[in-house]
Amino acid sequence: MEAVLAILVGLFFAGGIYLMLSRHIIRILLGVVLFGNAVNLLIFTNGRVMRGVPPIIAEGLDVPAGAVANPLPQALILTAIVISFSFFAFLLVLAYRAYQQIGTDDTDGMRVAEPVADGLPPMGY
Amino acid sequence: MAVQGEIIDKTAAMIAAPVPAADWLVIAPVLLPILAGAVLLMIRHSVRWHAVLSVAVLAVLVGANGLLLRRVLAEGPVSMTMGSWLPPFGISFTVDALGAVFSLTASIVAVCCCVSSVRDVDATGRRYGFYPFLLLMMAGVSGAFLTGDVFNLYVWFEVFLISSFGLLILGSEKSQIDGATKYAILNLVGTTLFLIATGYLYGTFGTLNMADLATKAGQIGDAAPLMTLASLFLLAFAMKAAAFPVNFWLPASYHTPPAITGALFGGLLTKVGIYALLRILVMIFAVEGVALAGVIGWVAVATMLLGALGALAQSDIRRIAGFLVISGVGTMLAGIALGGNGGLSGAIFYALHSMPALSALYLLGGLVRQRGGSFSLHQLSGLYGASPFLTLLAFIISLAVAGLPPGSGLWPKVMLVRAALDSGAWQIAAAILLSGFLATIALGRVFILAFWRTEIAGVQAVAGGSMSIMGCCAVVILTLAMLAMGVMPEPFVRVSGTAASGLLDASSYVRAVFPGGGGS
Numbered sequence A: 001m002e003a004v005l006a007i008l009v010g011l012f013f014a015g016g017i018y019l020m021l022s023r024h025i026i027r028i029l030l031g032v033v034l035f036g037n038a039v040n041l042l043i044f045t046n047g048r049v050m051r052g053v054p055p056i057i058a059e060g061l062d063v064p065a066g067a068v069a070n071p072l073p074q075a076l077i078l079t080a081i082v083i084s085f086s087f088f089a090f091l092l093v094l095a096y097r098a099y100q101q102i103g104t105d106d107t108d109g110m111r112v113a114e115p116v117a118d119g120l121p122p123m124g125y
Numbered sequence B: 001m002a003v004q005g006e007i008i009d010k011t012a013a014m015i016a017a018p019v020p021a022a023d024w025l026v027i028a029p030v031l032l033p034i035l036a037g038a039v040l041l042m043i044r045h046s047v048r049w050h051a052v053l054s055v056a057v058l059a060v061l062v063g064a065n066g067l068l069l070r071r072v073l074a075e076g077p078v079s080m081t082m083g084s085w086l087p088p089f090g091i092s093f094t095v096d097a098l099g100a101v102f103s104l105t106a107s108i109v110a111v112c113c114c115v116s117s118v119r120d121v122d123a124t125g126r127r128y129g130f131y132p133f134l135l136l137m138m139a140g141v142s143g144a145f146l147t148g149d150v151f152n153l154y155v156w157f158e159v160f161l162i163s164s165f166g167l168l169i170l171g172s173e174k175s176q177i178d179g180a181t182k183y184a185i186l187n188l189v190g191t192t193l194f195l196i197a198t199g200y201l202y203g204t205f206g207t208l209n210m211a212d213l214a215t216k217a218g219q220i221g222d223a224a225p226l227m228t229l230a231s232l233f234l235l236a237f238a239m240k241a242a243a244f245p246v247n248f249w250l251p252a253s254y255h256t257p258p259a260i261t262g263a264l265f266g267g268l269l270t271k272v273g274i275y276a277l278l279r280i281l282v283m284i285f286a287v288e289g290v291a292l293a294g295v296i297g298w299v300a301v302a303t304m305l306l307g308a309l310g311a312l313a314q315s316d317i318r319r320i321a322g323f324l325v326i327s328g329v330g331t332m333l334a335g336i337a338l339g340g341n342g343g344l345s346g347a348i349f350y351a352l353h354s355m356p357a358l359s360a361l362y363l364l365g366g367l368v369r370q371r372g373g374s375f376s377l378h379q380l381s382g383l384y385g386a387s388p389f390l391t392l393l394a395f396i397i398s399l400a401v402a403g404l405p406p407g408s409g410l411w412p413k414v415m416l417v418r419a420a421l422d423s424g425a426w427q428i429a430a431a432i433l434l435s436g437f438l439a440t441i442a443l444g445r446v447f448i449l450a451f452w453r454t455e456i457a458g459v460q461a462v463a464g465g466s467m468s469i470m471g472c473c474a475v476v477i478l479t480l481a482m483l484a485m486g487v488m489p490e491p492f493v494r495v496s497g498t499a500a501s502g503l504l505d506a507s508s509y510v511r512a513v514f515p516g517g518g519g520s
Helices: A004-021 A025-046 A072-102 B022-024 B029-041 B048-075 B099-122 B123-127 B130-144 B149-171 B174-206 B210-223 B226-241 B249-253 B259-285 B286-291 B293-312 B317-338 B342-374 B388-402 B410-422 B424-451 B469-487 B489-506 B508-513
Strands: B078-081 B092-095
Touching: A004 A025, A025 B149, A025 B174, A025 B226, A072 B149, A072 B174, A072 B424, B022 B029, B022 B078, B022 B424, B029 B048, B029 B130, B048 B078, B048 B099, B048 B489, B078 B508, B092 B099, B092 B130, B092 B210, B092 B508, B099 B130, B099 B259, B099 B469, B123 B130, B130 B149, B130 B259, B149 B174, B149 B259, B174 B210, B174 B226, B174 B249, B210 B226, B210 B259, B210 B286, B210 B508, B226 B259, B226 B286, B226 B293, B226 B317, B249 B317, B259 B286, B259 B317, B259 B342, B259 B489, B286 B293, B293 B317, B293 B424, B293 B469, B317 B342, B317 B424, B342 B388, B342 B410, B342 B469, B342 B489, B388 B424, B388 B469, B410 B424, B410 B489, B489 B508
Parallel strands: none
Antiparallel strands: B078 B092
């Protein structure tokens, strides 16, 4: 099970990085989402996958009788999902505003903050 | 499920005694700004209260951080675990000298920036939430400095990151949207790398408590790919700290927002990356950190020199400041690369100097813009005649940032160069001196062109206005702090030394979290 998930995580990472190498903001953002989901799966896999054994301690015992599913990765992933989802929503709005204001979603064309023809500073007076 | 009436012995997993009142001080620096930020959001229609409340809360924050630092210096690290769980099951907040002194300096810088913003942030900026963003960002920064849990550190990174997005785009200028797009995407990728490393860390150790990790990392030996983990953390935090070659988001974005926001970012945010590097690569992965020292050293050399060269090539004061932030990051990385008490305390002292110094430089840029009407060296002239007071401030701040006496940058650089020469790392010593020299030229040119030059041939002088009193007050406070650091460095050297030895020998940090000794 871990091996399958590990391969899936690798594919997600590869797809995410490939998309992030694009010049277009919207593809970069899709890459960021894939990247974020790859991490969520990665944490899940790192917590060791165990199916069908809920982490509930039977009555009269102090510790679970056998191996149980690890609940902690789910808490970590839930936090990470909330954060990455809100970031993605923000980035989508930001990208849309950038498209409206600058008129392009091509990162090569986004040179408002760093103009190409800025010139050298004065050398003397 | 507990049967009613039956008493369960919880002492194996829970802390039975209530948290002593004094220990709440540990999370006060996070609670205060987060609650105040929430209150400001609730009273978002009465914006005239925002500035006053924010200054007051940040002043209390400085007080709380001061008390915390005094306690930590007197008693050693203090720890508090959330929800009364025994560590490492609960999330611990653990404060040692390093975290407390960073948090205190950051809050002093924040209160100065907040004072300076009282008149300069217009009604629109307030309505869109400048002050709530500022307070929530401070909550994130303080949380990052004080937490004792790696995943919690990630959460605080995201808290200050999302608040910084809000601050960065406030005003919605074209250039701000452009800069914010690059800043947001690259920083999000950086923190995602941090999360990847955290996932592997959990998979390897089964714990995320820093004290627990510091114990276990030394014992696990060759059984785990610790070098890979350390390298991943190095990449993630270097990206946050804007170290070469992952620094290009910083000069693309930090000059776009108003000077106050630039001052907050330039002063505080990159230092969180440096702090995290110190915490993870020096305290937790001590062996791997030393093994990576060669790489960090060359990264530091490149960051210092390229930052200073970048500053030389700019004509916008804010962009010069941005590149000087990068150069300073290189200097702190040099200290981390050198290691040992000398190098680390130099890096920590440099961070303490760099927070007020870079903030003051950005705020000074804002004052220059108010007085001279421009940020550009092509258009500024005659400020010496117009305002000798501003000239004096600019002179002292330039000295401090460039690392010349009597400014605060001198002593940490002396410590770093001595540590470099002691360990035979001549390239680091040379790079520190050379980058200081180049920064002197870059700032000297600002001084010559904007202040000394009386008029520009063939260019219509830009009309300037008057400077805001509050802005001047903030810069004067920061300048006095830098002069104090430069003239009386002993207490700062001592605190940096304590912080560095706390990193090198984590035993007192571990003891604060696990009083009974040992980990889980």
